[in-house]
Amino acid sequence: MSNSIIKIKSFEFAVSIVKFYRQFSIKNKEYVLSRQLLRSGTSVGANVREALNAQSKPDFIHKLSISQKECDETIYWIEHIICY
Template sequence: MSGSIVGKKSFEFAVNIIKFYKIFIVDKKEYVLSKQLLRSGTSVGANIREALNAQSKMDFIHKLSISQKECDETIYWLELLYQTEYISKVEFETLHSQAIELLKIIRSIIITTKNKLQKP
């Protein structure tokens, strides 16, 4: 993913999610919600990587759409962990802002790709 901005950002995000998860399970002893966050947060980049190796533009859009859903799910888990006071405002804001940025980039790429497909 060296040439892709979204690829780099999603990889960095996954690394941050993993680091957070490792600390979180030790400090908070919470394993269910944090595992959901780990799964969805790392899935964003994995699906972006798949999209970058897509077999067609439609496959590309499909893989990015999955990544978009996983990113939105990650935001949900972060919001839930914050509202239930499992994570601090600083922890929340750091990961949440990264996730929101990724979501916007992914959505923009999907829209742009769809628009290009519709033009003759």
Template structure:
């Protein structure tokens, strides 16, 4: 089975989040916020993976909805870290841009799937 674009992007994003967590926790010695972003940032791809293996269309939408929330939460933590000068603007943008792209893709997939479901 060919790998989905969103599956690949979310996996790559999770790898970047893990690497960010390792640097951030060791350099800044900050463990609360870094754990939050680690959890939400890696959960995005995990829920997308679950959605790709969903048992029904409703299950697919539900798993993607969870992924959407986790992605938006990750952006929140990034914004918080940026606003409090824990991370540079460059580091913020390097993580926020792919998170925003993934979030838009998830939302688009959910809307398209709901429209197809309602029109069938």
């Protein structure tokens, strides 16, 4: 599954989050919210990777659900950073 679209997209998303974090933290000198965004945004791909290596279908579903929760958290932090 090395060509999995979700694996590719989650990696691209993580790279975008890292670039945003660098620019935002340098420009605004803000590190608390942006670091939390960095953690949750890059965690999405890590959890997708774990899901793709799951040992069972329930394990796969569980790990993808964690990835979804990290996506939701990332959206939460993006909304708060925009308001910052």
